Amino acid sequence: METLSKQKTVYKFGNGAAEGNGSMKELLGGKGANLEEMSLLGIPVPPGFTITTEMCTVYQNQGREMTLARIRDEVLDGIRHIERIMGTCFGSPANPCLVSVRSGARVSMPGMMDTVLNIGLNDEAVLGLAAKSGKERFAWDSYRRLLQMYGDVVMNIKQFTENGHDPFEKALAARKQAKGYSSDQELTVADLQELTATYKELIKQYTGEPFPTDPHEQLWNAIIAVFESWYTERAVVYRQLHDIPDTWGTAVNVQAMVFGNMGKHSASGVAFTRDAATGEDVFNGEYLIDAQGEDVVAGIRTPLQITLEGSRKWAQAAGVSEAERQEKYPSLEEYMPEVYAHLDEVQQKLEDHFADMQDLEFTIEEGRLWLLQTRTGKRTGKAMVKIGMDMYREGRIDRDTLLQRMEPEKLNELLHPVFDRQALAQATLLTKGLPASPGAASGQIVFFAEDAQAWQAAGKPVIMVRIETAADDLKGMAVANGILTARGGMTSHAAVVARGMGKCCVAGAGAIKIDYEQRTMEVNGQVLHEGDWLSLNGSTGEVFAGQIATVEAELDDDFNELMELADKAATMYVRTNADTP
Incomplete structure (x- = not known):
């Protein structure tokens, strides 16, 4: 047996090789094990390594x-x-090797732990990156992002601010307002240079410490920060909600940076091999042009659809004409057809390999596809049953595997009430967003997680309304009947977490204007206040004023067939045990 001092603590992967594999989730975490497995499958994965979960302990x-x-x-x-694979040098000003540092528990905990991108940049390396890439704006945008993420995750700047506000976002919003910009993409090189200087001043002002310019110091501090994120309140709450042991710990994944923010031929996205809400066998997902991955899942910008079919459905729901959709909101299938074809091939390969619906994160750098993650996708109860039954009928999984995948809590979701059709026909429709997680929910409007907890404890049903949700909103989401966000898409934090919890969620309802200070939301000239009643249809994305009556749900054929299979398995188990002496 190896002594502790000689135990392997790091497993490398990349370039079609790996020291670990997909069966090593306990040691490498789900993300790390699957990165190793994807590398062995020949799927394009940025090279890197995983520090084991044992090191978290x-x-x-x-x-x-x-x-x-x-x-x-x-x-x-x-x-x-x-460095060998990428042809770069960590710490070199002229040819910098930049890395990401990400968490990875053995089961997925979306958004609950921390990530830092662009580690290795400083005042000299940003010039080298600009010269090497020929894209000065991209280099300064990457530096700005590092300062913000490092200041937030590693230096914990929010603990020094009033009410935990984000001084970086405030500075960014002020800059955009002063210049009359509506999006981050309008920021010029000069804007980004001034913002990086401002961000460095904010770090020193609030924390008393300067931003570290030594890439190695950045790396060690980021690794420790990811280990520490296992113990944050939001991560602890999530583990309690999902019965995940505290003793498991998280792995740390360090990978070469690939850049979705290099301009109009670059992008980042999230995709599902099947519909996570309904279970339909339809490839779907969202992407953002000229963006890094955190932009997509954070829900800060409402993203574009990956498939042409998905894009047309979205446009129809949003009231966008086909001409406007093609011009302003193209699908990846139209915008980068060759990259889309490669991604479609990869998603099918991964679903076939793992024999389950997959949730993928990808980056496109200058027209080249890279996979950053694959994991078993969070899904609703309805999707769980349909995906399981479809794969069973196709012969891709056996009966025992099917039954093992059925989570009792999610089966219970199928019994939740639905809106009464007559009452729904008379209800006042306020607006429509994306049907992020199905179900019917009525409740009183609250805007903050603490209020959601207090109101629910007092016996009041609540709908949590946010511009976009973050990991710190988890306690409020857990007790709310439903969740409504003004920004974000089907792959945003709110959507993924809501589906995992079995909560009704409508995301990206862009017509809603939320004022946290006044505790109001305005939609099409109508103002609703905290405490007003709201109803959400998570299956259609519709948002209604007032409370709508509900009726018992009707169960479909898939559910009934599943119950018959479960009965047969239980009967066989009883007979087998009865025949055993």
Whole structure:
């Protein structure tokens, strides 16, 4: 048996090879194990390495210095591995190797732990990146993003601010307002240079410490910050809600950066191999041109659809003409047909390999596709049953696997009431968003997680209304009857977490204007206040004023057939045990 000091702490992957594989989720976390597996499958994955979950436990029990001492040599060897494949040098001003540092527990905890992108940039490296890429705006945009993420995740700037507000977002919004910009894409090189200077001043002002310019110091601090994010309140709450043991810990994944923010031929996105809300066998997802991955899942910009079919459905629901859709909101299938064809091929390969619906994250850098993650996709109860039954009928999974995949809590979702059709016909429609997670929900409007908890504890049903949700909103989402967001898409944090919880959710309802200070939401000239009643149809994306009566749900053929299979399996189990002496 290996001694603790000789245990392997880092597993490398990339370039079609890997030291681990997909069966090693306990040691490498779900993300790390699947990155290793994708590399072995020949799928384009940025090279990198995974620090094991065991080191998270070491950090908790023995602290920072002991942890770094244990992993230092293997991490530096992992960095050399990335440098060799990418042809870059970590810490070089002229040819900088930039990396991302991400969490990865053995089961998916979407948005609950931390990520830092663009590690390795500083005042010299940003000039080298600009010269090497020939894209000055991209380089300064990447530096701005590093400062914001590092200041937030590693230096925890919000703990020093009033009411936990984000000074970076405030500075960004002020800059855009002063210049009359409506989106981040309008920021010029000069704007981004001034913002980076402002961000550095904010870090020093609030934390008392300067932003570290040494890439190695950035790397070690980011690794420790990801380990620490396992113990944040939001991560603890999520684990309690989903019965995930605290002792599991998180792995840390360090990968070469690939850039979706290099201009109009670059993009980032999230995709599902089947519909996570309904279970239909339809490839779907969302992407943003000239963006990094966090922009998509954070829900800060409402993204575009991946498929032409999905784009047309979205446009019809949003009241956008076909001509306007083609010009302003093209699908990836239309915008980058060759990249789309490659992504479609990869998604089918991954679903076939894992024999389950997959949730993918990808980046397109200058027309080249990279996969950043694949995981078993969160789904609603309805989707769980349909996907399971379809795969069983197709012969892709056996009966025992089908039944093992059925979660009792999610089956219970199918019994939740639905809106009464007569009452629905008389209801006042306020607006329509994206049907992010199905179900029917009525409740009183609240805007903050703490209020949602207090009102629910007092016996009041609530609908949580946010511009977009973040991980810190989890406690409020957990007790709300439904969730409504003004921004974000089907793959945003709100949508993914709501589906995992079985909560009704309508996302990206762009007509809604929310004023947190006044505690009001305005839609098409009508103002609703905190405490007013609201009803959501998560299956259609419709938002109604007032409370709507509900009736018992009707169960479909898939559910009935599943119950017959479960009865047969239970009968066989009883007979087998009865025949055993």
